[in-house]
Amino acid sequence: MPPTPRLAPLNQASRQSRSADRLKGKLLIVASTLALTLGPWQVAHAQDGTDLLNVSYDPTREFYRQYNELFAAWWVAQGHASVTLRQSHGGSGGQARAVIDGLDASVVTLALSADIDAIAQRTGLIPEDWQARLPHNSSPYTSTIVFLVRDGNPLGIRDWDDLIRDDVSVITPNPKTSGGARWNFMAAWAWALHAYDGDEAQARAYMSALYHNVPVLDTGARGATNTFTQRGIGDVLLAWENEAFLALAEQGEGAFDIVVPSVSMLAEPPVALVDGNITSDTQREVAEAYLDHLYSPEAQALALHNFYRAWDVSAAAPEDIARFPQVERLSIDDFGGWAEVQPVFFGDGGVFDQIYEEQ
C-alpha cells in the first residue's frame, strides 16, 4: 500500500481558488517590484508649471547659484508666484547628451553652441534658429582663452609660439570630451592661421607640435586645472579666463600668473529655451524671463563678478571690470561657426584625430 499523503486531497474547486489566490499574490509581488523600480523615476518626472531646470556646464556652478537667488527674488518682486529653480552641472557635451536622452531641461546654458545645435538637430526640442532668439548670439556673458603659468612666469611664456618650445609642457583637456577644450584648440588654430598667413599645412604642423607638448589629456576642464594647480604638471595651462581667475582666487595670488596671448577666441557660452520640454504657459513665461533677465544690469554685474566678460557694465563694481585686459578675440564665425568647425576638427578622423594618427 502506498503511504497516505499527509494532506488530504483537496477538492477541485478549493484547489482552483487557491491557485487563483497564488496567482494574485504573484501578480501583487511583481507589480510592487515594478512599482519600486519605476517609482523614483516617475517622481523625478513629476513637474508643476513653476518648476525650472537649468542644465548647465561645470564652471557656471557658482554663477548660477547666485543668479538663481537674484532671479527668484526679482520674479516675486514683479508680483509673480514663487518659482523653484534647479540646476544641473557637468561636462557640456555630457549634459547635452543627457537632454537628448530625456533629461527634462527647461533651459540649457552650455559651453558652446555646437552642444545646443546637437540637441536641436537630434530631438527637435529646440528650433534650429535658436541662437538668433536672444541678443549677442544668445550669449549673455563671454570669455576668452588665456595662459595660466607658474608664479613669475619662469619660462618667459608670452604667446602661442612659446608653447611649442621643447622645454615647455602644456596642459589642456581632451577636446573630444571637453567643450571648453575645443575653444582652446580653436584659439591656438586662430593664432597659427594668423601667424602663418593662412597656410593651413603650417597651422596643422603647429597644432601637432603643440599637442606633442601635452603630457596629460584630462577629460574635463576642471580636471585639467587640477592637474596643473594641484599635481604640479606642466608649465602652462590653457584655460578659460574665468577659470584662470578662479584658480588665482582660490590658490592665492602668489602661485600663478595669467598671460594673455596676442590672439584668442571670443568664447561664447550660449543659453537657450528648450521649447519641447515646456509643459505650461506659466512655465514658458518663467523660463523666458529667466533667460532674458540674464541680460539685466544686475545679472551682468554678477557675471562680471564671477570672472565672465559681460556686455552691460552699468551696475558692476569697478574692480570687476578693471580685471579684464584687452585682447584681440576672434569669433568662431570667422571659421564658419561651430556647425562647420565641429565635424572638420573634432569629428571622428578630424584634424584633432589626425594629429595623433600621424605621430
Place this chain on the structure above:
Amino acid sequence: MRAGILRTPSPLPGFGLSFAITLAMLSAVVLLPIAALVGRGLMIGPVELWEMVGTRRIRAALALSFRAALVASLFNLVFGLALAWVLVRYRFWGRRLIDAAIDLPFALPTAVAGLALTALYAPNGAFGQLLAPLGLRVAYTEVGIWLALVFIGLPFVVRTVQPVIEEIDREVEEASATLGARRSYTLRRVVLPMLTPALLTGFALALARSVGEYGSVIFIAGNLPFQTEIAPLLIVIRLEEYNYDAATAIGLAMLTISFAMLFAINALQIWSRRRIGHA
C-alpha cells in the same frame, strides 16, 4: 489518483515565485542592457562593426585595456594569495585592521581612489617625489593604469582565496611532511592544487572588473591616444561625438573578448577541479 497530487513538493517552498522575481530583476538590471547592446550591434551589421573596431587607435586602446588588466590581475593573483595566507595563518597585532582594510577598494568610490593614487604618485606627490629622481614615472603612464587596476582588483583575489585557506586542514601538510616532503614540495603539490580553483575564480573576477574600469583609471592615466588611452575612455569619446554605433562596436568588442577570457578561465577551473578530484 492524479499525478499532480503525488508530485513531491520541494522541501523549500516558494521556488516558482522567488525564481520569477530573480529572473525579473536580473532581466531589468543585467540582461536587458546587454541585450540592447547586442541588439544595436546586430542592427549595424558584422562587416561595419569589424571596420569600426579595426582602426589602429581602437586596437591600441583595446590592447592597452586588456594588457593592463592582465598584468594587474596576475600581480593580484600572487600578492593577493600571499596576503590571504598571512591573514589566515598568522596571528599578529593589527591583523583585524588589515583584514578590514582589504575591503576598502570595494567601498571607496573609484574616482576617489584614482584621485588619491594620482595625488600620491604625481611627480610632486609623496611617492612620486621619491621616484622622480630615479627617472621613474608612475602617474600618467601605463604603470599608473596598472596601479589603479591592482588597487580595485585586490579584494577579489583575497576574499575568494581566504575562506579556502581557512578550510585546509593542517594535518594534510603535516602528513606530507612526515612522508618526507620538503616544504616547497608540500606547497607545490599539496596546498596550491587545493587553492587553484579559488585562485582562478579570484583572478577571473579581478580581471573582469579591471578590464572595464573607468572611474579610477581616468585620473591616473594620461589619456593620450595610442599611449594611455583605455578602451572605456574611447567609448565615452565616441558617445561625445554622438557616434553611438562606434561606441556600440567598442562595447561589443570588449564584451566578446571578456567573455572569451572568462570562458577560458572557467574551462581551466573545471579541468583543475577534475584533476584534484573535486568534480
